[in-house]
Amino acid sequence: MPARHQHERCAARGGRLRPAALLARFAAAALLCGGPAATVAQTAAAAAAAPAAAGVKQIRHGTHHDALYDVVFEGERGIAVGAFGSVLVTADGGATWQVQPFPMKHLALMSVAMHEGRCIAVGQTGLVYAAEDCKTWKAAPSMTKSRLLAVGVNRHGVAYAVGAFGTILKSADWGRSWAVQTVDWSGITEDGAEPHLYDVHVAEDGVVTAVGEFELVMRTTDGAQWKALHKGERSLFGLSVVDGGTMYAVGQSGALLRSADGGTTWASLKSGTQAILTGVHATARGEVLASGINSVVVSRDGGASWAPVTSKLVRNAWYQALAASEGAGGQRRLVAVGAGGSILELDL
Numbered sequence: 001m002p003a004r005h006q007h008e009r010c011a012a013r014g015g016r017l018r019p020a021a022l023l024a025r026f027a028a029a030a031l032l033c034g035g036p037a038a039t040v041a042q043t044a045a046a047a048a049a050a051p052a053a054a055g056v057k058q059i060r061h062g063t064h065h066d067a068l069y070d071v072v073f074e075g076e077r078g079i080a081v082g083a084f085g086s087v088l089v090t091a092d093g094g095a096t097w098q099v100q101p102f103p104m105k106h107l108a109l110m111s112v113a114m115h116e117g118r119c120i121a122v123g124q125t126g127l128v129y130a131a132e133d134c135k136t137w138k139a140a141p142s143m144t145k146s147r148l149l150a151v152g153v154n155r156h157g158v159a160y161a162v163g164a165f166g167t168i169l170k171s172a173d174w175g176r177s178w179a180v181q182t183v184d185w186s187g188i189t190e191d192g193a194e195p196h197l198y199d200v201h202v203a204e205d206g207v208v209t210a211v212g213e214f215e216l217v218m219r220t221t222d223g224a225q226w227k228a229l230h231k232g233e234r235s236l237f238g239l240s241v242v243d244g245g246t247m248y249a250v251g252q253s254g255a256l257l258r259s260a261d262g263g264t265t266w267a268s269l270k271s272g273t274q275a276i277l278t279g280v281h282a283t284a285r286g287e288v289l290a291s292g293i294n295s296v297v298v299s300r301d302g303g304a305s306w307a308p309v310t311s312k313l314v315r316n317a318w319y320q321a322l323a324a325s326e327g328a329g330g331q332r333r334l335v336a337v338g339a340g341g342s343i344l345e346l347d348l
Helices: 006-010 021-027 029-033 038-049
Strands: 055-062 070-076 077-081 088-092 109-115 120-123 128-131 148-154 161-164 168-171 197-202 208-212 216-218 225-228 236-240 245-251 256-259 279-284 286-293 296-299 317-324 333-337 343-346
Touching: 070 120, 070 333, 077 109, 077 333, 109 161, 120 161, 161 197, 161 208, 168 343, 197 333, 208 236, 236 286, 245 279, 245 286, 256 296, 286 317, 286 333
Parallel strands: 070 109, 070 317, 109 148, 148 197, 197 236, 236 279, 279 317
Antiparallel strands: 055 343, 070 077, 077 088, 109 120, 120 128, 148 161, 161 168, 197 208, 208 216, 216 225, 236 245, 245 256, 279 286, 286 296, 317 333, 333 343
């Protein structure tokens, strides 16, 4: 796919650049063109002043101009990334977080992946950084100018990064080098439109699942041939894969989809909210949480029923992503990251 300059990606193309969808994924409309929006400061200020309700604890809050867009854990070790090249790390399961120096400070990191103690981060203008120890970050050669919105990697070092206007990159060496994947969109989307892709999962067997615009769920085993598994009207922003083949995807207008057969078929669930949902985390025990703009919903029965998390910390802010740590004794801590650089601990 040809590279696009920043101003071109900020403009609507054929009416496809939906304001609500972009607000959800990038957290504020101004970030699309390089800077934080006033809404970030407003919601962050409200969240900072709000008392925590039962089941919700604020672990960290930054400045009004901070924003975190992704978080990931491997055991008790975790990393969160966000605006202006911000990187936070934890070694105690998310109880405490420290700022980690990062070599780039002027653009946003939109997503991070961790596996076998190695990390890959991606973000605006197609930037990619890899760290073999999740500390010493090195920039990978640029393969695109399109914004990269998500990255995933498996234990073999096979990684995929996806983003704006159907951008897909593949790496076979833990993110040190990348190749652009060319997709024939004519067999996947209407009129061959190149959809924004918002999340990606790379399985240990090399099967890759991505979600995005047009309620698209698509899959590949080699990066070259992709198959659409599901399509609809809404954009999907988040994806969670559980051992055993259960998968969840979330998106616009409270969209919440579930697959019980490894992604072959998908069913729409009634989440009980019309909020834009951007993050989802699920467990093998049927616990599912979905977060987004002014809303977090929880299910303890595999998505059959849902209840809102009632806290001013949730109602007055957005939380982009969810992840859970797991200690040696099985202790878990589920966190949400988002506005104002906030990190919340949520009880399942």
